[in-house]
Amino acid sequence: MKNLFRTLVKTNPNLGFSIARMTLGLVIFPHGAQKLLGLFGGYGYSATIEMFTTQMGLPSIIAFSVIMIEFFGSISLVLGLFSRFWALSLIGMFLGIIFTTQLQHGFFYELVRQPSR
Template identity: 60%
Template sequence: MMINRILNTESNWGSLSARLTLGIVLFPHGAQKMLGLFGGYGFEGTIDVFTNQMHLPWIVAFAVIMIEFFGSIFLILGFASRLWSLAIVGLFTGIVFTTHLEHGFFMNWYGNQAGEGYEYALLIIGIAVAVLINGSGKYALDSQLVKLLNR
């Protein structure tokens, strides 16, 4: 079954580490956009910024919020990690080409650039690709679902 191929994973520590790192690092960004936590604008404010200031289509703005918020939570839980990782790779590839590429590689550590470079996004993409390839690892809901499906 296709669902088994998506959810099946080696129960290893490396995949667990990559999945949790990605989910934990991405969660505050998603929580800013969805809930207004950590100094964010919340859902409506983020939609407004993305559509009116950045001129993104509303569906792209909506997808960014959903991927960062729900993707991070489901990665932490280990649910459908490969699918969420694929979405994150697509999202951050788009972010690199639309927002960060013009500012070079490095993040704006010293506040002397007009924007942020793409090094953070590249790290996110690399970790997401590792999860995409290897699956959720240990202590994942995916593993439990595969056991239930194979009964």
């Protein structure tokens, strides 16, 4: 059990990995802050949970998990706390996003939604 804990909290001292980890955390943080706190133009926790469960049909535990992974996972990645756990959680979350919403629209979904110029 002690070795498992050490493995989870161990952070690679490689500068490249550290930059990648911090960049990912900084990129994901605003999305989590939108969903949990309503910052950066977000709607906050209650509205996000409601949207995920009513409009998207996701179970409330999945909606809660997405919010927690994006917010606390991004902060933990920047700080280097349990990086492996949070990185795996983000991979799972992104795979869920791909297969539940993005796959049917393709890679350029955001460009399709833009009005014609």
